[in-house]
Amino acid sequence: MLEDVEQMTGDWGERFRRYEEITHGEQALFQRTERLSARYLIGSYGGKIASRVVNLSNGVVLLLNRRNVHSVPSVARAQFESCASAVYAERRLVPLLRKQRVEEVHRVLYRLGQGTHPASGVGRFRAIPVPSLISAMKQEADEIMAPTVAREGLPPEAEGQPYSWAIAKVYGLLSEFTHPNQPALTLSVTDPDWVLQPPVTDRVFGLSVRPLWIGLLVGGKALDRLLEAVEEHPMELPNVTPSFPPEEHHQSLAE
Secondary structure, eight states: OHHHHHHHHHHHHHHHHHHHHHHHHHHHHHHHHOOEEHHHHHHHHHHHHHHHHHHHHHHHHHHHHTTOGGGHHHHHHHHHHHHHHHHHHHHHHHHHHHTTOHHHHHHHHHHHTSOSSGGGOOOSBOOOOHHHHHHHHHHHHHHHHHHHHHHHOOOGGGTTOOTHHHHHHHHHHHHHHHTTSHHHHGGGEETTEEOSSOOOOHHHHHHHHHHHHHHHHHHHHHHHHHHHHHHHOOOEEOSSOOOOOGGGBGGGSOO
């Protein structure tokens, strides 16, 4: 599986270059005409998310090789959430692009550039919560992996469940091992020994590499479909901040 991850990470590098090329072309056009397009904003978003995913994926492999076990889950979780962001963008934007919903496309793209929590102070409007990103990943994975599940099934404890069950499981474990909870705190304890730098066990390896594989696969397909859609529907956007209803402004949200 690690070889697959390395190959898929290389594919994300190619996606970065495709999105980068689009962005540079659209940026030059914008500087001459001051005409904003969905193609420009999606190119910028896609290139940035691809760069982040490549670096985080490589970071997990590097940390595993250096036996930096406690750092691995948090980096793997960040990678998984970044891939989920690409899936969320594709699932929200592709239908809107095809229907030529200019205002809605503009709002989604603007919100993708905001923070994910009001308390961070990043952005002026209601954040896209991380659970929404994970929900999009679960729905997309169900669709992509349905033939595999029908052919091979899931582990006995997940019998009869959709693939999204596995998504919820791996993300839940990444979260448990990211936070200072009991599972994470016991990584350095192999009764009766305590280890400052614990070894990379099968459990740690599976916990970190399987989410990488899922994120790279599902997020990569989503980013490809998003690129195809915006090439078909480049869509000119108004060169102003999109309007949002008052309830979506940060200052109207409870702390």
